[in-house]
Amino acid sequence: MNWQALIPLIGLLLFIFGVGMWAGKYVRSSNTFMQDYFLGGRSLGGFVLAMTMTATYGSASSFIGGPGTAYTEGLGWVLLAMTQVSTGYFVLMVLGKKFAIVTRKYNALTMVDFLKERYQSKWVVLLSAFSIIIFLFSAMAAQWIGGARLIESLIGIPYTTALFIFALFVLIYVTVGGFRAVALTDAIQGTIMFVGTLILLIATIIAGGGISNIISDLTAENPNLITPYGADGGLSPAFVSSFWILVGVGVVALPQIAVRAMSYKDSRSMHRALIIGTIVVGVIMLNMHLIGVFARPILPEIEVGDKVMPLIALEVLPNWLAGIVLAAPMAAIMSTVDSLLLLVSSALVKDVYLNYVEPQASHQRVKRLSIGVTAALGVIVFLMALNPPDLIIWLNLFAFGGLEAAFIWPIVMGIYWKKGNKYGAIASMITGIGLYIVSDSFFPQPFGLHSVVLPVVFAFFAFVLVSLATQKKSLTQRG
Amino acid sequence: MVLEENNTDQRYKIANREALIGVGLVMFNFVWWFAFAYGLGGKNPSEYTYVLGLPAWFFYSCVLGFIVMAILVTVVVKKWFVEVPFDEEGEVK
Structure with missing residues (x-):
């Protein structure tokens, strides 16, 4: 066991834990439990908003899977x-002020609330809640695996024990604190990520003997590592460009991102978050993936991609500093897991139970149920993560793609196109998810594109055509 | 269909314009990223030039491209983004 690295790591995690507890106290004493537990009372300022967006987004896919893949593929992956x-910038600009105004008007607490008010349809709600539960579940399992891997390689304890520690920590934390706790600690975690990746990148460059030296080592090993095409030339421009949809603009449709776009205090917070968010996301993404590439000449024989970050940190930094820097990926994974747990639990409690099972449930009952469901979900994910697959990034991206294909048009067109109606939304969701699953299983990479691209395009046409075709129907219903 | 009644709401005009700015920025970002990456990076690695030790395609596309976007976003937000109230009563105040 590496105590010198472990003590700062644990210290930092306890600190974050403390903040969560403090925020949780606030929730317990408030009268508007739902608003506070699931949305933090719409009170986020610019800095916290930017950081919670970044931290939620810079999840294990980028933090662990990402640098690991960059290690294998070279600069093309960066x-x-x-x-x-x-x-x-895109998410906050496009959902933007209109989303903020409309969700306040609807008094919406979740993305599904927005869809429910906008389309007034039971089927839209059930379909959305169902996709959130299915897809975010697989995303969550991926995150837990990443977290446990990290603890495993850091402390050298068996995977199962590591997973258990991780699960316990996340569960206590999120059940007590709710959204405010998650957002607040995201701000701390985002800051650690920002500074941590910077320190680690610099240390890695020094350990590798400077950038020029590292690049020529990479060229000597395989010149493809410094081209945009990946280690075996397999990253085509069309495929790489598809990621503008998958991890770029498509992100507006992710429920964990959309819910943040309704949680801020005022337009000044939003403006600050736009600027801070762009800088922070860019710096973290660039640093962390470059670390993965630059680690290759220093530690040439890492086999499990997920272990690149912890191993390189322990290699190039003094132990205590490695502990602090590694708190960053740990923190990133935790905050993602926290917010995903909250979302799945809000989909179950708020969107399904309160809407269709027991609309008259008492305040006390809803509160107990929310916390209970969150905890139970955590236990189920834990059981799923016990027997995990190897590279988490693909699992995670599958979930992202599915949600994006389902929600992008019902949300975006729902905000900006008043002719869009429930039939269009349902058609769009079914087309998006269905086509994505079919395409991903039977012909991955049609025309060299990532399998998410075509479903998103078809879902758009489904939304527009079906909405237009049913204009009369929805008009008579309304009249 | 609650959206309709407020269609003329001045705040929505501002919101629509800002969303379009977002779309414009992302398209500019994409073109910059793509042109430098595949324009300069498409050559044989033995012909690459280097900036600050990094291959030129990577430097211009990913490092400089990011810096340019950060500056653009800052300028755009400071110059063109308007502060509006979000609550109903905000309109009256």
């Missing part, structure tokens, strides 16, 4: 990762 810079 190019791909930089498509994510667009999320820093």
Whole structure:
């Protein structure tokens, strides 16, 4: 066991834990439990908003899977990762003020609330809640695996024990604190990620003997590592460009991102978050993936991609500093898991139970149920993660793609196109998800594109055509 | 269909314009990223030039491209983004 690295790591995690507890106290004493537990009372300022967006987004896929893949593929994967810079400004600009105004008017607490008020349809709600539960579940399992891997390689304890520690920590934390706790600690975690990746990148460059030296080592090993095409030339421009949709603009449709776009205090917070968010996302993405590439000449024989970050940190930094820096990926994974747990639980409790099972449930009952469901979900994910697959990034991206294909048009067109109606939304969701699953299983990479691209395009046409075709029907219903 | 009644709401005009700015920025970002990456990076690695030790395609596309976007976003937000109230009563105040 590496105590010198472990003590700062644990210290930092306890600190974050403390903040969560403090925020949780606030929730317990408030009268508007739902608003506070699931949305933090719409009170986020610019800095916290930017950081919670970044931290939620810079999840294990980028933090662990990402640098690991960059290690294998070289600079081409960093190019791909930089498509994510667009999320820093695009999400808040496009959902933007209209989403903020409309969700306040509807008194919506979740993305599904918005869809429910906008389309007034039971089927839209059930379909949405169902997709959130299915897809976010697989995303969550991926995150837990990443977290446990990290603890495993850091402390050298068996995977199962590591998973258990991780699960316990996340569960206590999120059940007590709710959204405010998650957002607040995201701000701390985002800051650690920002500074941590910077320190680690610099240390890695020094350990590798400078950038020029590292690049020529990479060229000597395989010249493809410094081209945009990946280690075996397999990253085509069309495929890499598809990631502008998958991890760039498509992100507006992710429920964990959309819910943040309704949680801020005022337009000044939003403006600050736009600027801070763009810079922070860009710096973190660039640093962390470059670390993965630059680690290759220093530690040439890492086999499990997920272990690149912890191993390189322990190699190039003094132990205590490695502990602090590794708190960053740990923190990133935790905050993602926290917010995903909250979302799945809000989909179950708020969107399904309160809407269709027991609309008259008492305040006390809803509160107990929310916390209970969140905890139970955590236990189920834990059981799923016990027997995990190897590279988490693909699992995670599957979930992202599915949600994006389902929600992008019902949300975006729902905000900006008043002729869009429930039939269009349902058609769009079914087309998006269905086509994505079919395409991903039977012909991955049609025309060299990532399998998410075509479903998103078809879902758009489904939304528009079906909405137009049913104009009369929805008019008579309304009249 | 609650959206309709407020269609003329001045705040929505501002919101629509800002959303379009977002779309414009992302398209500019994409073109910059793509042109430098595949324009300069498409050559044989033995012909690459280097900036600050990094291959030129990577430097211009990913490093400089990011810096340019960060500056653009800052300028756009400071110059063109308008502060509006979000609550109903905000309109009256």
